[in-house]
Amino acid sequence: MTSLTERKDAAISRGVGMTTQIYADRAENAEIWDRDGNRYIDFAAGIAVVNTGHRHPKVMQAVRDQLDRFTHTCHQVVPYESYVALAERLNALVPGDFAKKTIFATTGAEAVENAIKIARHATGRPGIVSFAGGFHGRTFMGMALTGKVQPYKAGFGPMMPDIWHLPFPNPLHGVSVEEALKALERLFKADLEPSRVAAIIVEPVQGEGGFYEVPAGFMEMLRGLCDKHGMLLIADEVQTGFARTGKLFAMEHHGVAADLVTMAKGLGGGLPISAVTGRAEIMDSPNPGGLGGTYAGNPLGVAAAHAVLDVIEEEALCDRAVRLGQRLKQRLAALRDQVPEIVDIRGPGFMNAVEFNLPGTDSPAPEFAGRVREEALARGLILLTCGVHGNVVRFLAPLTIPDAVFEEALDILDESLLAARG
Structure with missing residues (x-):
């Protein structure tokens, strides 16, 4: 009998990578059961999508209610009040003490694409500056902005023009805030x-780049540079948004507004929806019809987002x-x-x-990170790796994970880290 993996290999492009060979049958909060009945604790959450857990009852009920209506x-043809109300909520919630407006799209990459379109239209300028290690999507503009070649850019060139990359301030990897700012100065001079x-x-x-946080004060410096030169500051909160960092939006940690x-x-709780929210005068720059999309702000996604x-x-x-x-972090520190x-x-x-690095060195240890992920999976815990060197394990469990399940997962993580050492 042909296995499901064999069927997948025969039917789906190998360009769609898969972290596991688990085929989901059902899920509830922070747990997934596969087609064979095996149970897994989900520390991936669909890559920070189900922050509110798989099938949260309130989200599911909101979608069912909308499904019956x-x-x-297509909001551009026959609009609906829930789209307007969600825009009003985001305008009030997104950081910034100024008038805001919102548009909806379907994916994070679309949100980034639209933000770049809006920025270029509003300023009349073409150039965009992004950072090494950043991830902004797999579309042509998204991957041009992304600061990681493998697997996102390799073989797809040439990239979109007028995209300029700077080193991301990361003291662990030898890039201080001062050095990052000097690189920006050199870019503007050269x-x-x-x-x-x-x-x-x-x-x-940074998400795919390794979960490196913008250092304290650096965002404020970027804000000052943008104000000085008439540039816009775009915060990509696709992975950091909706309570993941302990604030509704990660920009709240920095005291400045994008x-x-x-x-x-996380906005859709498992349903596809994305958004761009920004200064009202900037958001109003494009002409009617310049923004939007057939599925942009789909009613089911909007209903889920409200919930x-x-x-x-x-x-x-x-x-x-x-x-x-x-x-x-306490459990990890104890090990x-x-x-x-x-x-x-x-x-x-x-x-x-x-x-992870090789012990006593500055050399990344991607093989060790991979073993930790594999040992955890064998014990029923789904983990993801990331980082430019692939030597980082990231943790993105639903924020609604029950305490007992969370402690069970931490015990598995302990065992997996020790087992990975051989």
């Missing part, structure tokens, strides 16, 4: 005049993210002596990671 009209730059785009915490914010993933925002507030998930992250490969434990809220 209508599923699609290659790119500031008056040609429409925007700087940055993740408050001109445009992109979001997706997600309700759940985050009602269940105090920002506070819970902080508590979960503290407990996880440092037994697992000398651990070089760093980090992350705000419950957007956490552990990085």
Whole structure:
């Protein structure tokens, strides 16, 4: 009999990578059961999508209620009040003491694409500055902005023009805030005049790049540079948004507001929806018809998003993210002596990671990170790796994970880290 993996290999492009060979049958909160009845604790959450857990009852009910009314009209043809109401909520919630407006799309990459379109139209400038290690999607503009070649750029060139990359300030990898700022100064002196730059785009915490947080003060410096040169600051909150970092938006940790914010993933609680929210005058720059899409702001995604925002507030998930992250980091720190490969434990809220080097060296240990992931999977815990060197394990469990399941997962993680040492 042909296995499901064999069927997948025969039917689906190998360009669609798969972290596991688990084929989901059902899921509930922080647990997944496969087609054979095996149970797994989910520390991936669909890559920070189900922050409110798989099939949260309130989200499911909101979708069912909308399903009984209508599923699609295209808001650009026959609009609906729920789209307007969700825009109003995001305008009020996104950081920034100024008038805002919002558009909806379907994916995080679409949100980024639209933010770049808006920035270029509003400023009349072509240049975009992004950072090494950043991830902004797999579309042509998205991968051009992304600061990681494998697997996102390799073989797909040439890239979109007028995209300029800077080193991300990361003291662990030898790049200080001062050095990052000097690199920006050199860029403006040697290659790119500031008056040609429409925007700087940055993740408050790099996702695929390794869960590196923007250092304290650096975001404020970027804000000052943008104000000085008439550039826009775009915060890519696709992975950091919706309580993951202990705040509704990660930019709240930095005390400055971006001109445009992109979001997706956790907004829909498992349904596809994304958004761009920004300064009203900037968002109003494109002409009618220049933004939007057939499925943009689909009614089911909008309904789910309203419920997600309700759940985050009602269940105090920002506070819970902080508590979960503290407990996880404590458990990892307790293993440092037994697992000398651990070089760093980090992350705000419950957007956490552990990085591995070969013991006593500065050399990344991607093989060790891979063994940790495999040992955990064999014990029923789903983990993800990330980082430019592939030597980071990231933790993205639902913020609603029950305490007993969370402690079970931490015990498995302990066992897996020790087993990976051989």
